[in-house]
Amino acid sequence: MITTRDIAVRLELSVSTVGRALADDPRISQETKSRVRQTASEMGYVANRAARMMRGASSNVVGLVIPDIRNGFYSTIAHELSRNMETDGRQLILSETADDRMRELRHLTELSASRVAGVIIVPTARPHPDSVRLFSRLPHVQLLRRHPSLGAQWFGIDDFQVLQEATAHLVALGHARIGYIGGPRALPTGAERLRGFHSALREAGLPEETGTTRLGKPSSVTFGRQATRRLLDTADPPTALVAGSVQLTLGVLEELDSRGVAVPQELSVVGFGDEPGFSWWGPGLTTVRLPVKQMATDCALWLLNRLTTNPLDDTAHTSVSPGSLVVRGSTAPPRATPRRS
Structure with missing residues (x-):
């Protein structure tokens, strides 16, 4: 050498x-x-970057810590962040937590030991206290999810607004029994999306029991399928479903396909995220479109500016991006005789 x-x-x-x-x-x-x-x-x-870091220099690497890269939502974010970091002469390194706080801690410990310039994180529901201590001396910003123990710098979407709008669309079509499959209340995103769902029902004057919910791991296609199966197998199944994450949406669609459910004739469906295949799935999936690329770019530019000016500045910063409902063929007024499985 x-x-x-x-x-x-x-x-x-x-x-x-x-x-x-x-x-x-x-x-x-x-x-x-x-x-x-x-x-x-x-x-x-x-x-020899390692030697430079031993002399106190930080690296040009920025860490991205996310739950699951298989989720198209996160892979798009990773791509946009990487592109922006590359433009500034920095490199993005990826870590997956599977929403396990101990894995999250291990990744953060390694990133800190490698003297990364900063970290962008989608945190778990309850970060370990040692993760919180690491963040106190590491430039970072939270993305999508926000946990108060990790600081007040956050870029996310209006989770309440997108689910309220999606549910209100179904109510306006005449649906009075609507199922919601979403993430757990322990996650801030899960709690806000559930709140938006219930808010739309209340504003329409519908009793809360008309909205049936199934909450579980948001990154699990399997849970999406299981939850759909349980909802449709009840004595009084919903006439419409709303999904609260990209992976859960995929699970819903897989289960409906396997059961041969006619959408929207037998069941109306609203998805979450706008994956490339959603526009041509069945009659075209009505779904919540999220400003993923713009949010990731804004987050990257903000962090790069912070690393250049004052890396350890903990001044609060919040950026909330609205989503929009894309109406396609998977939603329609309920038929006169509701479907029963």
Whole structure:
């Protein structure tokens, strides 16, 4: 491996001069810096970042900690964040928690030990106290989910608004028995989406029991299928369903396909997120479209500015992006005789 000593021998300079030139030290002339960089490039020199970090320098790496990259929602976010980091000469590194707070702690410990420049995190429902302590000395921002123990910098969507709008759409079509499949109340996103669902029912003057809920792991397609099955197998099944996450939506659609349910003739469906296949699923899925790309870009630019100006500034910052309902063919007025499984 080529070292600074090899470059120094080639140019007949001291090792310290070569090191300072590569570090853009103002004490070294531009002419010498150019010679050193050109020679380093020709010889295939790669900087020893680990050694630099041992001397107190941080890396150009930014960590992204998310529950599940298989979720198209998170993969889109990861892509947009990576693109923005690359533009600024930084690299994004990915960690998955599966919504397990101990895995979250292990990832954060490694990221901190690697002296990452900052972290973007979709936190678990109850971060470990040691995770909270790590964050106190690590530049970070929360994305989508917000936990008060991790600071007051957050970029998210209006979870209440999107579920209220989705449910109100079904109510306006005449549905009085609506099922909701969503994440647990322990997650701030889950709690807000559930609140939006119930709010739409109350505003329509419908009793709360007309809205049947099944709450579970939001990143589980399997739970989406199981919850759909349980709702449709009740004595008085709903005439419409609303899903509260992308993965749960996929589970709902898989179960409806396997049972041969005619949508929207037998059951109206509103999904969450607008995955590429949703527009051509069945009659076209009515769904909540989320401003994922814009939110990720805004989050990245905010963090990059913070890393440049004042990395440990803990001034509160909140950005809430609204979603929108895309109406397609999967929703219609309920038929006169409700379907029973």
